[in-house]
Amino acid sequence: MEKQYYFFDLDDTLFKTKNQVIKYLNSTYKVDLNPEQYHCGNSLFEIVKSHNTNINISLEEFWDKYRIEFLMSSAWHREVEPMENMVDVVKKLSERHYCDVVTARQSPGVHVVQKLLEKYIPNCIRHIHFVNQYDKGVLKKVLKNEYIKQFADNSCMFVDDNLGEFEMVKDMVPSYLFDPSNHHPEVASSMKFSNWTDIGEKVL
Numbered sequence: 001m002e003k004q005y006y007f008f009d010l011d012d013t014l015f016k017t018k019n020q021v022i023k024y025l026n027s028t029y030k031v032d033l034n035p036e037q038y039h040c041g042n043s044l045f046e047i048v049k050s051h052n053t054n055i056n057i058s059l060e061e062f063w064d065k066y067r068i069e070f071l072m073s074s075a076w077h078r079e080v081e082p083m084e085n086m087v088d089v090v091k092k093l094s095e096r097h098y099c100d101v102v103t104a105r106q107s108p109g110v111h112v113v114q115k116l117l118e119k120y121i122p123n124c125i126r127h128i129h130f131v132n133q134y135d136k137g138v139l140k141k142v143l144k145n146e147y148i149k150q151f152a153d154n155s156c157m158f159v160d161d162n163l164g165e166f167e168m169v170k171d172m173v174p175s176y177l178f179d180p181s182n183h184h185p186e187v188a189s190s191m192k193f194s195n196w197t198d199i200g201e202k203v204l
Protein backbone atom coordinates (compact mmCIF):
# COMPACT_ATOMS: atom_id res chain seq x y z
CA MET A 1 0.00 0.00 0.00
CA GLU A 2 1.22 3.47 -0.87
CA LYS A 3 2.30 5.62 2.07
CA GLN A 4 -0.37 8.04 3.21
CA TYR A 5 -0.06 11.32 5.11
CA TYR A 6 -1.36 11.86 8.63
CA PHE A 7 -1.44 15.30 10.23
CA PHE A 8 -1.53 15.89 13.96
CA ASP A 9 -1.75 19.07 15.97
CA LEU A 10 0.85 19.40 18.74
CA ASP A 11 -0.66 21.13 21.76
CA ASP A 12 -3.32 19.19 23.62
CA THR A 13 -3.60 16.71 20.78
CA LEU A 14 -0.23 14.90 20.75
CA PHE A 15 0.98 16.38 24.05
CA LYS A 16 -0.66 17.62 27.22
CA THR A 17 0.45 21.22 27.20
CA LYS A 18 -2.42 22.85 29.02
CA ASN A 19 -1.21 22.23 32.58
CA GLN A 20 2.14 23.85 31.88
CA VAL A 21 0.51 26.82 30.16
CA ILE A 22 -1.63 27.37 33.26
CA LYS A 23 1.40 27.05 35.56
CA TYR A 24 3.29 29.59 33.45
CA LEU A 25 0.38 32.07 33.52
CA ASN A 26 -0.17 31.63 37.25
CA SER A 27 3.45 32.32 38.08
CA THR A 28 3.87 35.17 35.59
CA TYR A 29 0.66 37.07 36.25
CA LYS A 30 0.02 36.12 39.87
CA VAL A 31 -3.32 34.55 39.08
CA ASP A 32 -4.84 31.29 40.22
CA LEU A 33 -6.22 29.64 37.12
CA ASN A 34 -7.04 25.96 36.90
CA PRO A 35 -6.87 23.88 33.75
CA GLU A 36 -10.66 23.55 33.52
CA GLN A 37 -10.94 27.26 32.81
CA TYR A 38 -9.02 26.99 29.61
CA HIS A 39 -9.60 24.94 26.53
CA CYS A 40 -8.44 25.46 23.03
CA GLY A 41 -10.35 28.27 21.40
CA ASN A 42 -10.80 30.59 24.33
CA SER A 43 -8.54 33.53 24.92
CA LEU A 44 -5.76 33.21 27.46
CA PHE A 45 -5.34 36.98 27.49
CA GLU A 46 -8.98 37.58 28.47
CA ILE A 47 -8.88 34.87 31.12
CA VAL A 48 -5.74 36.29 32.71
CA LYS A 49 -7.10 39.84 32.68
CA SER A 50 -10.38 38.78 34.22
CA HIS A 51 -8.44 37.23 37.12
CA ASN A 52 -6.04 40.07 37.69
CA THR A 53 -7.46 43.45 36.82
CA ASN A 54 -4.17 45.16 37.65
CA ILE A 55 -2.49 43.75 34.58
CA ASN A 56 -1.53 46.56 32.31
CA ILE A 57 -0.31 44.90 29.16
CA SER A 58 -1.57 44.95 25.57
CA LEU A 59 -2.71 41.88 23.68
CA GLU A 60 0.36 42.11 21.49
CA GLU A 61 2.72 42.40 24.45
CA PHE A 62 1.01 39.44 26.12
CA TRP A 63 1.58 37.14 23.13
CA ASP A 64 5.14 38.36 22.58
CA LYS A 65 5.96 37.57 26.18
CA TYR A 66 4.22 34.18 25.90
CA ARG A 67 6.23 33.32 22.81
CA ILE A 68 9.59 34.25 24.32
CA GLU A 69 9.03 33.06 27.88
CA PHE A 70 6.93 29.96 27.28
CA LEU A 71 6.94 28.69 23.70
CA MET A 72 10.69 29.11 23.34
CA SER A 73 11.54 27.76 26.77
CA SER A 74 12.79 24.21 27.12
CA ALA A 75 12.50 24.55 30.90
CA TRP A 76 8.73 25.11 30.74
CA HIS A 77 8.39 22.04 28.52
CA ARG A 78 10.34 19.63 30.69
CA GLU A 79 7.17 18.40 32.37
CA VAL A 80 5.02 18.28 29.25
CA GLU A 81 3.85 14.73 28.73
CA PRO A 82 2.36 12.85 25.81
CA MET A 83 -1.35 12.08 25.72
CA GLU A 84 -2.07 8.59 27.03
CA ASN A 85 -1.35 5.96 24.40
CA MET A 86 -0.19 8.53 21.81
CA VAL A 87 3.40 7.29 21.77
CA ASP A 88 2.39 3.75 20.98
CA VAL A 89 -0.01 4.73 18.20
CA VAL A 90 2.33 7.22 16.49
CA LYS A 91 5.30 4.83 16.68
CA LYS A 92 3.34 2.07 14.97
CA LEU A 93 1.65 4.34 12.46
CA SER A 94 4.91 5.98 11.40
CA GLU A 95 6.36 2.59 10.46
CA ARG A 96 3.86 2.47 7.60
CA HIS A 97 2.86 6.05 6.87
CA TYR A 98 4.04 9.65 6.99
CA CYS A 99 3.19 11.55 10.17
CA ASP A 100 3.45 15.34 10.18
CA VAL A 101 2.98 17.80 13.01
CA VAL A 102 0.97 20.90 12.12
CA THR A 103 1.07 23.59 14.78
CA ALA A 104 -0.02 27.20 15.19
CA ARG A 105 3.18 27.80 17.17
CA GLN A 106 5.87 30.02 15.76
CA SER A 107 8.92 28.71 13.99
CA PRO A 108 11.50 30.30 16.36
CA GLY A 109 10.40 27.74 18.95
CA VAL A 110 11.33 24.82 16.72
CA HIS A 111 14.04 23.58 19.12
CA VAL A 112 11.48 23.13 21.89
CA VAL A 113 9.13 21.15 19.64
CA GLN A 114 11.95 19.00 18.29
CA LYS A 115 13.14 18.18 21.79
CA LEU A 116 9.66 17.00 22.80
CA LEU A 117 9.33 14.86 19.69
CA GLU A 118 12.80 13.38 20.11
CA LYS A 119 12.11 12.55 23.74
CA TYR A 120 8.89 10.62 23.13
CA ILE A 121 8.48 9.77 19.45
CA PRO A 122 11.99 9.92 17.91
CA ASN A 123 12.21 9.53 14.14
CA CYS A 124 8.43 9.26 13.83
CA ILE A 125 7.61 12.72 12.50
CA ARG A 126 8.41 13.45 8.87
CA HIS A 127 7.93 17.23 9.06
CA ILE A 128 6.86 19.96 11.48
CA HIS A 129 4.73 22.64 9.88
CA PHE A 130 4.57 25.99 11.71
CA VAL A 131 1.66 28.23 10.80
CA ASN A 132 3.63 31.25 11.99
CA GLN A 133 6.96 31.35 10.26
CA TYR A 134 9.57 34.03 10.62
CA ASP A 135 11.75 34.72 7.66
CA LYS A 136 14.48 37.26 8.45
CA GLY A 137 12.25 38.74 11.13
CA VAL A 138 9.18 38.99 8.91
CA LEU A 139 6.13 36.97 9.90
CA LYS A 140 4.67 34.77 7.20
CA LYS A 141 1.53 32.75 7.91
CA VAL A 142 0.90 29.44 6.16
CA LEU A 143 -2.39 28.10 7.50
CA LYS A 144 -2.81 24.41 8.22
CA ASN A 145 -5.27 23.94 5.34
CA GLU A 146 -2.86 25.60 2.89
CA TYR A 147 -0.07 23.29 3.98
CA ILE A 148 -2.18 20.12 3.98
CA LYS A 149 -3.70 20.92 0.58
CA GLN A 150 -0.57 19.82 -1.27
CA PHE A 151 -0.93 16.29 0.14
CA ALA A 152 -4.73 16.12 -0.01
CA ASP A 153 -4.87 13.27 -2.55
CA ASN A 154 -2.76 11.03 -0.35
CA SER A 155 -3.99 12.10 3.06
CA CYS A 156 -5.81 9.91 5.49
CA MET A 157 -6.36 12.02 8.51
CA PHE A 158 -6.07 15.35 10.28
CA VAL A 159 -6.59 15.55 14.07
CA ASP A 160 -6.73 18.82 16.02
CA ASP A 161 -8.31 20.05 19.25
CA ASN A 162 -9.03 23.44 17.69
CA LEU A 163 -12.55 23.65 16.26
CA GLY A 164 -11.65 26.38 13.76
CA GLU A 165 -8.77 24.41 12.31
CA PHE A 166 -10.81 21.23 12.18
CA GLU A 167 -13.53 23.15 10.27
CA MET A 168 -10.97 24.59 7.88
CA VAL A 169 -9.57 21.23 6.82
CA LYS A 170 -12.56 18.91 7.08
CA ASP A 171 -13.82 19.28 3.51
CA MET A 172 -10.39 18.54 2.09
CA VAL A 173 -9.08 15.65 4.19
CA PRO A 174 -10.89 13.33 6.64
CA SER A 175 -10.66 15.39 9.83
CA TYR A 176 -11.36 14.73 13.47
CA LEU A 177 -11.74 17.04 16.42
CA PHE A 178 -9.74 15.89 19.44
CA ASP A 179 -12.18 16.63 22.23
CA PRO A 180 -11.56 14.54 25.38
CA SER A 181 -13.72 16.75 27.61
CA ASN A 182 -16.56 17.13 25.10
CA HIS A 183 -16.29 20.90 24.86
CA HIS A 184 -18.02 20.68 21.49
CA PRO A 185 -21.11 18.47 21.79
CA GLU A 186 -22.37 20.09 18.57
CA VAL A 187 -19.77 18.15 16.56
CA ALA A 188 -20.96 14.66 15.63
CA SER A 189 -19.21 11.94 17.62
CA SER A 190 -18.27 10.23 14.34
CA MET A 191 -16.04 13.25 13.62
CA LYS A 192 -14.34 13.32 16.99
CA PHE A 193 -11.85 11.42 19.09
CA SER A 194 -11.71 11.58 22.85
CA ASN A 195 -8.52 9.56 23.28
CA TRP A 196 -5.60 7.95 21.45
CA THR A 197 -6.84 4.44 22.02
CA ASP A 198 -9.71 5.22 19.65
CA ILE A 199 -7.33 6.87 17.17
CA GLY A 200 -5.20 3.71 17.30
CA GLU A 201 -8.21 1.53 16.58
CA LYS A 202 -9.06 3.62 13.57
CA VAL A 203 -5.60 3.88 12.01
CA LEU A 204 -3.63 0.75 12.95
Ligand SMILES: [Mg+2]
Pocket: 009, 010, 011, 012, 013, 040, 160, 161, 162
Ligand atom coordinates in the same frame (compact mmCIF):
# COMPACT_ATOMS: atom_id res chain seq x y z
MG1 LIG B 1 -3.99 22.28 19.95
